[in-house]
Amino acid sequence: MSHHDSRMSGQSKAGEIWFPDLDVIILRALEEDVGSGDLTTRALVEPGVWARAIIEAKETLVLAGLPVVQRIFELLEPSCVFQPTFFDGERVPAGETIAQMEGPAAILLMGERTALNFLQHLSGIASLTRRYVDAVQQWGARIVDTRKTTPGLRTLEKYAVRKGGGFNHRIGLFDGILIKDNHIEACGGVGEAVRRARAAVPHTVKVETEVDRLDQLEEALAAGADIILLDNMDVESMRTAVRINRGRTMLEASGGIKLENVAQVAATGVDIISVGALTHSSPSVDIGMSLHVG
């Protein structure tokens, strides 16, 4: 394994995952785990010992976060060599090697847990997303995420959703308008809220509004909403909403959607299905790292 071929610092950054805050997130995670140093490794492993590490899928999964793993070891020790077998977005069968590394044993041990914590969490999101996406694939609906993300990890979690085949909703409060119950109440109705929003917001931003009942739908359409979110409606109401809309605007289903019912929801003809569980309740997938010294 040649050093030159396997150093990939460039690719990890040029790739889709990079963003200016990534190193800060990684260093904070390392700080939590490594703190003032790894007592066990300091006591037992000679600084000069070189080792090879193999990262392996312990269950079948959709991979997300591998460039984060690479970056962790790059930050710990630039001479570490990283060799991926799979790439983010790919399905990895149980038992397959995801990537191999070479570097000082002390460094590989120091970064192991932090690296796996990112990889297991992000691959967990990608894997769950893929199941939703597969479930609706015969209909045109997009599976999208929400703002119900883990504090501090939103950008990475939204990346994992894309790697699982999903799409992203707005990033936060700053890049999209979404009018909710509370706003509607404060404005005296959906129509008025949509009109005010259209008048005030940047021309580059779409105006989306929730509707709880079908009678609000026509009002929202008339006021020129770009997207209408059908909040916690039953499947029958969604089907009616699709009929009423006649393709005039984009319809998003939201609330109470699970793997068991997502296909039914997609079958109603809605354009977008948003699922909070992708990011707030996806279980971690099982990934291990084994070390080989000498």
Place this chain on the structure above:
Amino acid sequence: MSHHDSRMSGQSKAGEIWFPDLDVIILRALEEDVGSGDLTTRALVEPGVWARAIIEAKETLVLAGLPVVQRIFELLEPSCVFQPTFFDGERVPAGETIAQMEGPAAILLMGERTALNFLQHLSGIASLTRRYVDAVQQWGARIVDTRKTTPGLRTLEKYAVRKGGGFNHRIGLFDGILIKDNHIEACGGVGEAVRRARAAVPHTVKVETEVDRLDQLEEALAAGADIILLDNMDVESMRTAVRINRGRTMLEASGGIKLENVAQVAATGVDIISVGALTHSSPSVDIGMSLHVG
């Protein structure tokens, strides 16, 4: 509701949850969600409007993270008034009010999602922990967490485990010795690894070692391990290990432990049961916030 009685900035800090990095974690989460500002609220809500917010449990849960919620709104606007009904560690029945707040409507809307993201995640951990703790209560075993935490949230997640009735394992690599397979291999055996660790580490730190097989147990005991982790053993082997140990050292069961089998594990007589799922796979619990203007 008097302003004086309900301001609680002091208590949130004096309480168990406070640590020097908490505000940084909160501000990073707000930065992710609020960024350069809340477009919807800016378009629809007058700055001067005051509102009341009610935080409500949508399912039965064990509460954790309420002081984080309070601190979020304190940082956004010191004049917000916060009135808790329940405290962290308490079981909240579905439909109950967890806390009430008063403050500018724009502020309450701006902080809502970030606050709920923390509260739903941490209460999810506390609620899951409580189920494990309840399952083993007739035996003496402690349920403890692991280092398999969400990057950036370890201190808060370990707090939530305590609030669910669990105990904490070591915080990270810096405050405890845990000798694993890879270390053992590098040292030529459990006994040698434990002896080296005892010689090198601070006198305040306990030495824990994994054993994968029963024949390693006696070697670890002889070398003076303070804690022995039975890694991925079946229940029968654990029972044998407890017999062999005869109370000489603390035994920790780890690996593959689920709600379904945790009672059996506890019944073997081990002292400690560590469960990674508490922090890496606990689903979010459902908590809502409703706003009342005027």
Place this chain on the structure above:
Amino acid sequence: MSHHDSRMSGQSKAGEIWFPDLDVIILRALEEDVGSGDLTTRALVEPGVWARAIIEAKETLVLAGLPVVQRIFELLEPSCVFQPTFFDGERVPAGETIAQMEGPAAILLMGERTALNFLQHLSGIASLTRRYVDAVQQWGARIVDTRKTTPGLRTLEKYAVRKGGGFNHRIGLFDGILIKDNHIEACGGVGEAVRRARAAVPHTVKVETEVDRLDQLEEALAAGADIILLDNMDVESMRTAVRINRGRTMLEASGGIKLENVAQVAATGVDIISVGALTHSSPSVDIGMSLHVG
């Protein structure tokens, strides 16, 4: 002037200007100017001396940034009393008092330059924006900003544009699609680029594309661009573009627009006029602070 009435920390945050990163920006600015301490004040002013400061417009201006001034002194010393006469977005005639403060003389002197640097720069942007907005008011066109902002101050500068009566374009690369020459070349044509963008981006994001020539306009329209930017076109071409478009999509004029020709551009019927100079070349306006001790 009662202490209770004039403390405004809440309002400055509830107001439009607040965002999670504001204090960081202010503290970095103070760090630059104050560093390890104010040598002159330390040598000449007794710590206990209290003073009154008057902030005054030395020329007629549109105000922007007053809550930043207030926050600077709040951070330096919470007991400072701040009393505004005007609010952001208002036109202040030359010679008028903008705000008054009371506090320790040493604190008022320490914060003076930093406060004025923000206020003069942001009011400079608001004042220039207002001139553009006034120049086009008889037509419907919006004056909008660009990403040509001063590094580190984008959120505040875009706020100042709004306070001058302008609107904001996208915040950065993350919240809008704008296809430029280089992208078009890489994709083999406007139409293809727009189609790819529509397929890939979040459903909440509009797709905008530049066109340099009128023959690209029809292609962009056919591909479903949400906004079309007429890049560096002469007024005659813009007029033709408006005719071709027949209101099907939003048209934005950009490039080479100055106060002298902005009315002509607006008269063509374009919807949006973006002006980089609002943020990259607006001169500072003259504002002074005088101190009155005892």
Place this chain on the structure above:
Amino acid sequence: MSHHDSRMSGQSKAGEIWFPDLDVIILRALEEDVGSGDLTTRALVEPGVWARAIIEAKETLVLAGLPVVQRIFELLEPSCVFQPTFFDGERVPAGETIAQMEGPAAILLMGERTALNFLQHLSGIASLTRRYVDAVQQWGARIVDTRKTTPGLRTLEKYAVRKGGGFNHRIGLFDGILIKDNHIEACGGVGEAVRRARAAVPHTVKVETEVDRLDQLEEALAAGADIILLDNMDVESMRTAVRINRGRTMLEASGGIKLENVAQVAATGVDIISVGALTHSSPSVDIGMSLHVG
């Protein structure tokens, strides 16, 4: 263009522009613009595509900030190759290539706007400074900057002033004494203020005082001021001040100095002319970047 020859990370740091906080300033600027990622590039440009970028002067300018541009792309992607044609401080004719780069197209597009925002702003300052410096070159007076800088950019702006041929005044409140009206009032006169300052300050720091009227000049001289600032005086008064001073101390002209009158001010014989407009009102200069793929 060989990779080895053109990598310049060392030089950018060894050069005059480097200071410990530079990367923080750059990363904050990238964070503002790139945030969670470049939507347009992600949708349209394949990660593996390599490109060449040419940075070109669209008007004649004095260059400042090129090492910042280089550092931006180094931080985004260490394998980027940077080849400058001109160096900071040089006059670049309109139409000339300032520098060329090679790197991943996605990286060059991601950094373009941030890089140009720095370069256009800093070159704007250097170019304006050069005009002042040229205007006074037949007299001995130095053109110097002030503390009226853009918040967050002081070190870079003062660098740009030097590259335009100007000199720096004190950096901030911490590295020089400048006694102003308010201090004088608080101390009961210029002489007393200067004496107190001399007694208290570090021996390495010069004492400068403002005088508004000629009768204060003698008092300041007698008290031993190292530098005397003639505040907002007319040219005639300055000439008198120079006569009175007879070279005993350094005289600085300040207030109301413009390109139109700076030569007259210099002709009075003052040593130093400070001009706030260098940093607070210099228009951006026009610089473009074009991309060539394949």
Place this chain on the structure above:
Amino acid sequence: MSHHDSRMSGQSKAGEIWFPDLDVIILRALEEDVGSGDLTTRALVEPGVWARAIIEAKETLVLAGLPVVQRIFELLEPSCVFQPTFFDGERVPAGETIAQMEGPAAILLMGERTALNFLQHLSGIASLTRRYVDAVQQWGARIVDTRKTTPGLRTLEKYAVRKGGGFNHRIGLFDGILIKDNHIEACGGVGEAVRRARAAVPHTVKVETEVDRLDQLEEALAAGADIILLDNMDVESMRTAVRINRGRTMLEASGGIKLENVAQVAATGVDIISVGALTHSSPSVDIGMSLHVG
């Protein structure tokens, strides 16, 4: 003890010690010591318990750093009440109470060690400085510090030197010129180095040069050095240097100066005596904190 009278947040900031980075330094120190929480206090002290703490001098000392102590507890818990008996710069006899506090016991215990670490270190510097100052008081020489400070604490340590009656030398490389051996060698002589420095540096900055031998002194004087540092000269040479200088410029003695010989050095007539040991080798003074619950 009334709450209103004893809250002193304002004063600590208005006082001499405040600078924009102070809270960062304090929070980093708390992070080191408190980390994820105080295990002992969490186990043993009820959150609601209120206590009184007394800070006491265990040896006679010159106080420095008390506002840092106050700020630490303010940051931990704003409701803490702080009542100083002595102020920075005062001599405190052994056994005297320096300050009293009231607050939650858990908070007082959490901040104790961090607070004392600052106070013992800074008072150690002030106390040692005072001994040097007292030793030279019959001559006019100033005792000044150097750049040999503890990394991260320079601003506070230079403050402590002032509180001990000393003066500060330049803060760092950025606010003063000091030409050393290496520079002289690179320039081909003291005179040339001084001339180049005078031509290049800001007009507000003094030029200081080292001389190792008396024959360099005249050259430095002729070139116009503002301050001349006599580097590691014996007392006899210093006396000669003072004679040669005849008051033309400021002379600074540096190198090998100890409490035992500082009076002799001062007696030579030098203006300035710089002592690295003030900050790099001052022993901590003994200060204790006792807690009284209930």
Place this chain on the structure above:
Amino acid sequence: MSHHDSRMSGQSKAGEIWFPDLDVIILRALEEDVGSGDLTTRALVEPGVWARAIIEAKETLVLAGLPVVQRIFELLEPSCVFQPTFFDGERVPAGETIAQMEGPAAILLMGERTALNFLQHLSGIASLTRRYVDAVQQWGARIVDTRKTTPGLRTLEKYAVRKGGGFNHRIGLFDGILIKDNHIEACGGVGEAVRRARAAVPHTVKVETEVDRLDQLEEALAAGADIILLDNMDVESMRTAVRINRGRTMLEASGGIKLENVAQVAATGVDIISVGALTHSSPSVDIGMSLHVG
């Protein structure tokens, strides 16, 4: 000296000293000293000049902190070449070369003071620690540090103690239990305090308690303390304590221990001797750096 052989970035990180926060500590120290740039070097040294620097022990010392020095220059300029002669933990005789470097003269001068400040301080601690360790070597007692460290430098100072042959006590409040007077008072006795602590703390954490008098010792033993700290006892009482203990638990001597009496304390048979002076009062050792240009 080949570039390839002497670059050691990997080793400095793989070594014992590295921890995630190290670069932050170094950059803050550089920021303090270099700030906006080195005026002297900028005025006198051409950017292109290359030099060799020799770091030399001016007195005999035990080395600690050399990897910090290396990292400082790596951060300033990655092309610097670093060649150590000695390694941390080794005794360096006066006059010996500790390390050599090559790099741009401007960079070597810029980093010199910061590098030496770290190296002199940490080697001061290691050297003092070694004297204590040597003094007790015929007995089995360990010399350990305390939490009385310099704010901001705890991890590095504890590293230096290890390099001097000492051991570390707990890092902070978060990784060990130490029950002190105040806790005992609040709990109604040593025994009760120890029992409460054992019930509450993580199973990985030892419980240590202070005892001031011999009658508390039996109570602490009975309650199951893992370590007992004999606080400020005289040598005779310590000897009695060792007799009473009969090896049942670990005994730590603390308070008033100096080089003069540490051997007597060790002779009592205690296991651990903690010495605050190692970190709070160790004088800096003398180390110089000389530059050779051309």
